[in-house]
Amino acid sequence: MLITTILVSLIMLIVWKKSVWVVALFLAVVLIELLYLSSQMTKFTKGGFVPILLAFFLTLFMGIWHYVQKERYMFELKNKVSTEYMNKLVNNPNINRIPGIGLLYSELVQGIPPIFSHFIANISSIHSVVVFISIKAIPIAYVALDERFLFQQVKPREQRIFRCIVRHGYRDVLGDHVEFECQLVQHLKEFISLENFILEAEGTSTEGKTLTLGNENDMTTTTNATDEDIIVQSRVSSDSIQGFEVTKEFEFIEKQMENGVVYMLGEAEVVADPKSSIFNKVVVNHGYDFLRKNFREGDKPMAIPRKKLLKVGMTYEI
Structure with missing residues (x-):
């Protein structure tokens, strides 16, 4: 009491x-x-x-x-995956991209969990779109749908790998997997559109400044109207290219969603480091192992269909 x-x-x-x-x-x-x-x-x-x-x-x-x-x-x-590893992954011809969207669950909020590199080393295949998902409960009753999904692009951008934090309140219900997948893909497309808009704005600003500086240093005589025409034409061309890229990304993601969504869960077997203290070995190898075998962890706040579930095992030495 x-x-x-x-x-x-x-x-x-x-x-x-x-x-x-x-x-x-x-x-x-x-x-x-x-x-x-x-x-x-x-x-x-x-x-x-x-x-x-x-x-x-x-x-x-x-x-x-x-x-x-x-x-x-x-x-x-x-032991999170480094940027160098992701760059090597791009240039590795032995890595196959299979159709579909892969959702890899992890408690790690920052960075890519080490189980991803373990998965690649044993299977040598990843989905065309990969999203690392961390489900976090925050101390409020409800989280608005517009604020529930927080995305971040994992570089290089060509890999189409994202990180996503799914926030929920203690009274929120995320619903079934079909509704969750639709919400996730919808917010992913909104993130891609916003990111391309930001990149477009930065590129247009830089390009406009370059043109202006070039005209100031140029020895030939040009009018202000000519400079403005050049900048406007450059912006229109940039808008067309960026709009085409966004539409292409949307079509690609929708196609991969039609190919199927796979849920990947990491099952880590935690053991004590052989060089650790006796206290740590007793607590991890005996105490925690007893609790893990006799007690069940809390379920995720969403239902994962067993037909789409893929578990990846790895040993952690702490």
Whole structure:
């Protein structure tokens, strides 16, 4: 009861954004629960040790799970795929691009998880469009659909590899996989359109400045109208090219969606580093392994169809 009261007070303060004074009044219940705890201590040898022992083991289990999950995330962060690897991937003729869209789930928000390079090394094939998805819960009730998907392009752009953070509130329901796929592709196309618009604006600005500087240094006599005509013609030509590229990208993504969407989940087997301490080996190889085999992790906030699911295994040494 004492732990529950403390956790609820944290939720009131962080998630519900209640006033500190309201939380302080709620914490007055802690005094009553401390009385119950003291009564348990007076009868410790007559059975009062049972709830205390139960609380100890629950705290131990949660501590082990949190410790290993944190070390696992740090391992992925330290061993994330480098930019040099992605550049080599472009020039590697042995890598085949298969039709469809591949969604690779990972808890890593920044960078590409190491399980991707492990996947490429064993299969030597990737989908025509790859999206690394990280599902993150934020401490609000609902997240607007326009703010749910955050995309980022992974260079080089020719690979059509993206990172996406899917944010949801604690009362949001992402729906079934068909609705999720449609929303994901729609926001991906919006991101591509916006990115091309930004690149177009930067290119037009740079091109316009170059033309202006060239005309200022030119020894021949030109009028302002001629300079403006050159810049306008350049912008029209650039708009046509950029619009054609965006339309081509949209058609390509829609075609790959028709070819099918595959969900890839990384199953990492966490083991202790042979050079680590005895405490770390006991916690990881025995404590965490026991919890992993006997307890089930929480399901993702969306239903992944088993017919489209591909699991990739890898061993993490922490």
